[in-house]
Amino acid sequence: MKIRTVALVAALCTSGWMGSAAMAQGFVFGTDGPKADAPAPSTANSGNRNAKVETAQRLLARMGLFRETPSGNLTPATLEAIRAFSQQQGLAPANQVTDALLNAIRKVIWQTQNWSSGNYKGREKLVDAAGLREAQILLGKLGFNAGPLDGTFGPQTQVATEAFQESQAVSVDGLITATVLMNLRRAVNGVGASAKDTVRVLNWPDYIEPSVLQDFEKETKIRVVYDIFSSNDDLQTKLRSGGTPYDVVFPTANAVPAMAAKGLLGKLDKASLKNLGNIDPRVDATLRAWDKDGAYSLPYMWYTVGIAWNPKLTARAYPGRDMDSLTNVFDPEVAKRFQSCGIGVVDSASDVVPLAAMAGGQRKWDGKASTAAAAQVLDRLAGIVKVIPTDQYIDALATGKICVAIGFSGDAVQAQAKARGAVEYRVPADGGLLAIDAMAVPANARNKREAHLLIDYLMRPQVIAKISNTVGYANANSKAGEFMSDSVKSNPAVVPSTASLSRSLPIPILSEQDQQEIARIWAKFAK
Template identity: 30%
Template structure:
């Protein structure tokens, strides 16, 4: 009788544990579902949005924004692939979008739920990396070029990438720490495409880059901005938005888009497979596409807005600056960074690392 009583007590304990465990799981699930419906999880590049717009969106929409940042497309892609974080919106660059599409990391965008794309500059839409913008919408765009300290260097002598190889710039250049960007500069200086797939041509670009070593002071990323602001180097390679910030802090800096090529890039709104709040994602995209908000964001961040109406609201001294808003004829000479495939990306990265080790 005693054994039977112990047996049934054990059964009751087990059933109680199972019951309360089930209740706990259901409660946690409901909490997560409720949270996901009330929040918009955003994953963006650092310092890439006006914080006041996030506050305004929360106030208008009733959603709470959870905002996290990444420092490279690869880091962002890895996070989405792992699936541990439930981001509703991400901001990939054009070069990685085809890879993310092929890997099933992005959801198709319901164009019926988007308002404002008709206002986006036509040269940024329907690009080869995402035909008909099925998975992405332009967020910011810009160029890559040459920052020159006019107190230290005659800016009139620098019009092309190829001018950087001039021996008078020994130990003067801050080179950008990016395989596609740096090898792309050398390729364009050789009259080749920055999207070269032919290994012999890429090797030719690397050999050209090797001849630049004596002129390179350092290979950096964000540090280039600080050093240029403080007059620690005469020449720096960088993106147009970074150049705008540097020029604001140091009026002696001039930004030059090279005549022998150059590149147009875009960063884009996209909805990852991890999204749990699609309504919130669309609400945020539409909010940011409004001309007045796009204009405010462009003024804060410093990059070119894709919105033609927002551009019209910006100061003329900014939009008339061809370094930041190039004329159509100049843009026709520029290339978009294309995703070249895993093997080509590894080739570029390996060759660039080889070049850096030789500095």
């Protein structure tokens, strides 16, 4: 998800006008109409959203000057933010949103928030220039003005993306990721507003095959609203947020008991699932280690947590070193040898902390003793080992930004594909973790019938095989093998050997106290 610098050309904007003012770092500062300084009509009393006002609100919010939810209405808080901005920049006071004011705000944001290099939060989150231009076109088709169609990320594109995300009631960050582009494509080409029913999905990043959602929409006429979360804690936060409820979620199985006990998950109506018999009984039996009666969850994908590395880079950093060991990351003296080429752990505390405890001598999870052992290990790694966001892990491995890391098997497989095989993954000889990501229905889901239809659809062998081929994770369907590509099902990173699996302990169920202690340890380690 990396944005590249591209040659800039004059382009028509989504509203049909040509940017005519100065071009700065790839963003055309132009006008929205024939008259550059025509004031936006006040909407304070009309209740109608004004596009210019909303754009100003979002941009001023980026600068910390506006703290209300962007409404498109010229509220007192908006006027105060405009006055504050004008005063900071030495501009004449204004009580309207004009094109001149918008251009001034955009220029300041461009200079101060690093948009000229692609993305102020980190380039990895963005699609490439071709994908970005496609997103700009799709936003325009949906009525959101994304600015010039030049494949360059700028303030207007971010504003339009935020507005699109808000219209979907999903997480709002304004960034064009693969997930956002997927959602835009379906919004334009899928069932869209014509759908009578909706199902709202919350899943991990990079964990679906887009055509599966499109095919489900075509077959059922049910619109899929798709959102992502970054960790099981993030998932629970989103479920408790009080916003529009989700209907299908994908927690890691060891989080299911606590989520059910907190009233966040509802029991599945398994009698309505026609494809239930396709579930591999061995995987389902393993799932019962966490969800004892299988009342709240069904297996989606299973995987191991182990070590991935780039052989060329690690061989230069530490010639002759056997990479098949936890010590490569968790022993500070060894880890320092790989610091020059990048060493990290995926940003998933509930996966990494148990492995750190294993490296600290705790072979089985034992609550307080294990967290104490993990804390000692991680404390020694401060300043040496990076924490890699889940949505950046694959690209970091594939592009060689890191040479060795602890993470998920399926992500390593995706990195292998992107790097044309230049990534290896193994369950460490001194131990790894075995985990299952589950399908579940939140207790407050509004569209439970649609949720079960989607879950049932995902249990079709051809469908789940298509997802495995894309995401590089082993699925839980006993009939899917014939539909999976040989390169995936024969990859030891996807389906480890019996010996490797014997070294993989089930990821532990964490008590409330465990979770609190892990959060404390992680906050200290990741700062």
